[in-house]
Amino acid sequence: MNDIDAWVWWLVGAAALGIPLVVTAMPEFGMLAVGAVAxxxxxxLGFGTVVQVLAFLAVSVALIAVVRPIAARHSRQSPRLATGIDALKGRQALVLERVDGTGGRIKLAGETWSARALDPGRSYEPGTEVDVVEIEGATAIVM
Structure with missing residues (x-):
């Protein structure tokens, strides 16, 4: 054990911190691993134990203080491009068959969809433009 240089132990520590990084997907472990590499x-370079520990702490704390808030801000943002059914919400559709609280048909994004009125007491006649407020399975909820 005494024959192994300190830099090797730090690299072993960095690799050991990489395991929970991969398993838990917590980026803080990666930042600590970079501190261990520092x-x-x-x-x-031949510095003593005190300088090694200070390098570990300084790099780890700096990364956590700078990178973590940036990553948190990006993870809270909603995607800029809506895809799938999220892209259909808010779009206008054309009523093909009478739509009421029990059902009907609309043309939405060039496709024929089953539809249901958001207000069960309301109905929309063919040729009327409606707004899609929600998608439930293969049925568009319109108003």
């Missing part, structure tokens, strides 16, 4: 570089 400490390995300090050890490889």
């Amino acid at each position: 400490a390995a570089v300090a050890a490889g």
Whole structure:
């Protein structure tokens, strides 16, 4: 054990921190692993244990303080491009067959969809333009 240089131990620590990074997908483990690599570089350059620990702490804390808030801000943003059924919400459709609280047909995005009125007491006649407010399975909820 005493024959192994300190930089090797730091790299082993970095690899060990990479395991929970992959398993839990918590980026903080990756930032600590980068700090361990910085400490390995300090050890490889011949600095003492105090400088190695300070390099580990400084790099790890700096990464967590800078990168984590940026990553959190990006994870809270909604996708800029709506796809799938989310892209259909809010679009206008043309009533093909009378739509009421029990059903009907509309033309939405060039396709024929089954539809149901949001307000069960309301009905829409063929030729009327309606707004899609929700998609439930293969049925568009319109108003």
